[in-house]
Amino acid sequence: MSEIISETAQEAGVLDRGRPILIRKAHLITMDDRIGDLLGDVLVKDGKIAEVGRELVCESAAVIDGTDRVVIPGFVNSHIHLWQTVIKGCAGDWSFGEYLQHILGAAGKHYRPEDVRVATLLGALEQIDAGVTTVYDWSHVLNTPDHADGAIDALEQSGIRAVFGHGTPGDDVVKWWFQSREGHPQDIVRIRKTRLASDQALVTLGMSLRGPDYAAAEINRADIELARSLGIMSSMHLAAGVFGEYLPHCRAMGAAGLLGPDINLVHCNRLTDDEIAMAIDQGASISVTPEVEMQMGHGLPVTGRVQAAGGRITLGTDVVSSVSADMFSQMRFAVQSQRMLENSKAHELGRMLDRLPISARDVLNCATLQGAESLGMATRIGSITPSKDADLTILSWPPHQASPLADPVQAVVFHGSVANVETVMIGGRVHKFRHRPVGSAPAEGRQAAQIGMRIMAAAGFQPASRV
Ligand SMILES: [Zn+2]
Incomplete structure (x- = not known):
């Protein structure tokens, strides 16, 4: 996969190496009992969650607007x-x-x-x-x-x-x-x-x-x-x-x-x-x-x-x-x-x-x-907790639809889909931004169907609907 990157993400500065990222004014479902849920900010530095709170300030950070969005642990x-x-x-x-x-x-x-x-x-x-x-x-x-x-x-x-x-x-x-x-x-x-x-x-x-x-x-x-x-x-x-x-x-x-x-x-x-x-x-x-x-x-x-x-x-x-x-x-x-x-x-x-x-x-x-x-990783991931690795998923719903944000948790569980996944970050690195992958489409995508058809033919079966 080449390093060609999304212009939108580049312009927003979220791909700048070493630059902090500040998600502002989002519905945060932290899954951390001590922090609870809040309408607030998450500051990401050096791949980790540095701070969770309200009105956080970081002059050098690239800012992601979290308005009307829900942030969950990935x-x-x-x-x-x-x-x-x-x-x-x-x-x-x-x-x-x-x-x-x-x-x-x-x-x-x-x-x-x-x-x-x-x-x-x-x-x-x-x-x-x-x-x-x-x-x-x-x-x-x-x-x-x-x-x-x-x-x-x-x-x-x-x-x-x-x-x-x-x-x-x-x-x-x-x-x-x-x-x-x-x-x-x-x-x-x-x-x-x-x-x-x-x-x-x-x-x-x-x-x-x-x-x-x-x-x-x-x-x-x-x-x-x-x-x-x-x-x-x-x-x-x-x-x-x-x-x-x-x-x-x-x-x-x-x-x-x-x-x-x-x-x-x-x-x-x-x-x-x-x-x-x-x-x-x-x-x-x-x-x-x-x-x-x-x-x-x-x-x-x-x-x-x-x-x-x-x-x-x-x-x-x-x-x-x-x-x-x-x-x-x-x-x-x-x-x-x-x-x-x-x-x-x-x-x-x-x-x-x-x-x-x-x-x-x-x-x-x-x-x-x-x-x-269950994977033995709870000290590193699984909640939006300062010092954990910044694995975060941001969801949004289209403005032309009725908002499901009466309850952000229910919005994710009952009204969420892949289409609502706007931004994804793993260890502080942004992989998807404003609904688009930041890398170019892998060339392997074109091979997949051919590989699959060859394997199915060799194995002597095809999907029921194609029989
Ligand atoms: Zn299995």
Whole structure:
């Protein structure tokens, strides 16, 4: 991607290296309990949030007018498979079985390193455009070390903050995903020692494990021990869908000391209440990806059960091949699916709810601060707090429409979309300004469709609507 930049951003001075940025008179949803929400200013210096308050002064700063705008901490998307970006939209009408057959069972083996790089780059840029400043990229198409390097190159090029979740190859679904007896690829040790040795860099390392649903128990233990020996977090899909008798793998992991704050569990729909309590007690985070869980039959989203147990819920978009890649959609699916469940329970008792069980603020917190906590980054990001890195998303609504700003939190959650994402900053660096990316469009955009069609043809499928 070239360094050609938006003239608007240049004129505003927000791209001047080293120059402070002052966002003035905005609705600030800080997600910091000590600061709360306020109509005020944010001063960004040296990539960090320097001050939050009213009537801040900084003579040298480039000023962003925040009037009628809402500033939130950048979204944290805790679960996405960016490699599927080039086949986006092929699987929206598929069941879980069809997805496993076509994507993990067939498409993965046809990815070249360059395909992974292009998909990851375009997916990461799409995330930034949608106001996401941090992703956990669950990358399980790493057929060779070059595939992993392609994904890391792309994340670094995009400028997004990311945990690169190193996963298994996508070349043999039976070998890697059917009670696998193969240990996690050792290439992750090379990456930890070389490219992603730092835990303070914009792109850091995590391990995307198969977990006990997809790998034998002793393999799962060895995988987690490998991640811990490298000092990195782990993430695994767990308890999604109905496949014969339910096996309480989460309880077994807890009893074996394998859960902890370094463990992120994804979906978890079938976990029993005692397993959820155990996971929370031992510090694990739980990623809910409600849209795809509803589509593919993973089960009911666990949002309410985790909230009731006092645990951290983080949100993710998951499979780009099937569902929307933006956090607005996921927030709305999460909050309204939970309300539907609670309303239905009340109906069964012949009554109506007096109050709703989960609020817009709750779910925005899941999409920001709790996401940061789940990735072990809450001291650096997740709220608009002085000394944290300046990862900020500014939203605006067109002046010719009725303003939704009666309640800025509800404006974001119920009336927000990618179209309302005006400005995005990661570590103080502006990536989107006044609705436009500041860099020129990447040449890779033109390759994406061709790559996707080649992979789908080689894998022997095409989207249902094209058949
Ligand atoms: Zn997933």
